Every structure is written in structure tokens, then in C-alpha cells.
Amino acid sequence: MAFPRQRVTLVTLGVADMMRARRFYEGWGWTPHQPEQEGVLFFQMNGAVLALFGISDLAADQGRADAQLGTGAMTLAQNCADDAETDAVFDAAIAAGATPLKRPEKVFWGGYSGYFSDPDGHVWEIATNPFWPLDSDGSLTLPSG
């Protein structure tokens, strides 16, 4: 086993309408890596990739029917530099077509956090966490202790 075990290479979002999903992510400020190929669109992230892929194809890949696939129990968080950036990133997503679940607000653990769902129901948290400083590229290395 050549690589560290604790990794994610790719996060795949099953989408019902590729054009609608693409419009949302581009509208939110993301740039695809290259034109869509064979029904999949990739976005380079910090050491990993986000993919948009047809929900039926994703179900078939898993060997099961579309109806069994659901959203919301696995969520993605994007941490920001400060509360103002959190608000701006959240508002940009809503403007691009996301559905607000909870507007960013102060939360009990000392941060500032909101949730939205994308056009296919995939859930993102946008947050500020003062206890977790980000690296210069926006990556996160957990503080020790």
C-alpha cells in the first residue's frame, strides 16, 4: 500500500441534470478542469477532485437503482477566512441557485456556519472555525492537542 490510507481522491455528486448542475457550480465561481467527457465533469480542488456525474450512471456503477440513492447524510464543508467571507460565499451560492437550509449564524462550538443544498440536494456547509486556521491554499491541517 503505497499511499497514505487517509485520503479522498474524488468526491462525486450524482446529478439529475448535468447542465443545471454545471450552471450552478460555474455560477458559484467554480471552473471545470476541461469540457465534459462521457457525462462527467471534473473540478480540481486542493489535492482532490470534485466530479459531477449522472445519477443513473452513478447508481449503475454501484450496482443499484437510482431510487436507493439519497443526499444529506454526507455533507461537504468549505471553511472560510472570516465571517464576512462565509457570508459572501454562502450568498454567492444562493444567487447561483442553491436552496438555503440555514443562513450562516454563530454556533455553539464558537464558529459561524450555514448550510445550503445544491440543485440536486447535495448539502454544503459554509463556515468559519476560529480554532482551525487554514493553510495558504485553503487546505486544513488539524492543530495538534
Next chain:
Amino acid sequence: MAFPRQRVTLVTLGVADMMRARRFYEGWGWTPHQPEQEGVLFFQMNGAVLALFGISDLAADQGRADAQLGTGAMTLAQNCADDAETDAVFDAAIAAGATPLKRPEKVFWGGYSGYFSDPDGHVWEIATNPFWPLDSDGSLTLPSG
């Protein structure tokens, strides 16, 4: 907006039984960052963090009921160095309690890929992709062109 837009800081898996989920990820070879705190357990990954969090708390965070949360439409992939490593990583997950959805096999796009679900139904793909060489830390930078 200080940081690159295309990032994931945290992937959160809603879990029904924290001890069961923890046993699975530890059994698969993952090491938690620190003891569980306030019902959440973190694992450092390559520039991002995986979190296990109670499914009811995750639903409440999103402002909705547990029953609305589902799995499978968002999946995580871990790419490996070669087919043998893919098999070994897949088999280690099954041995730790995962449910196989599709054993690794040659797939149409030229790679080798299998899927399993963890004890809470979260879906992982374990794959070899000969077109996507990994960085030395196992991170992925998409090739140009």
C-alpha cells in the same frame, strides 16, 4: 475571498452509532486525530478532514429531520497505485465490516474499480486510474489536456 473557491475543508459522514463507525474506520486502517469530542471524531486526510458526526445532530445542523437524510448520491473515491493495492484496500474495508456493492473489476474507461458501503451506508469507490497519476502523498492534480 481570501482562499481558492474550489475546496473542500471537511467531509462529514452522519452516523447512527459512533462506536460502530469508529470501529469500522479504525479497522480499515484509519487513525483518529484525537479522542472524540462532543460527539464528533476527526481524521486528517490530504489537505482536508473526514468527520464522523451523529446523524441526528447533522440533521439538526441542517435544520431538518433525520428521515430526510440519505446516502449514495454523493460518493467518495480513493484511488490507489495499482490494481493489487485497490484489491487490498477494498478487502481491508470488507474485513472491517463494509458491505461490498461491486467488487473491483476492469471498467469501460480503462481503470479498475469497486464500490462498498460503510456501516451507515456511505459509499466509497476504490479504484486504479492509469490516466491520473497521484502525487507522492496520494493527492490528485488533474493532468492538463
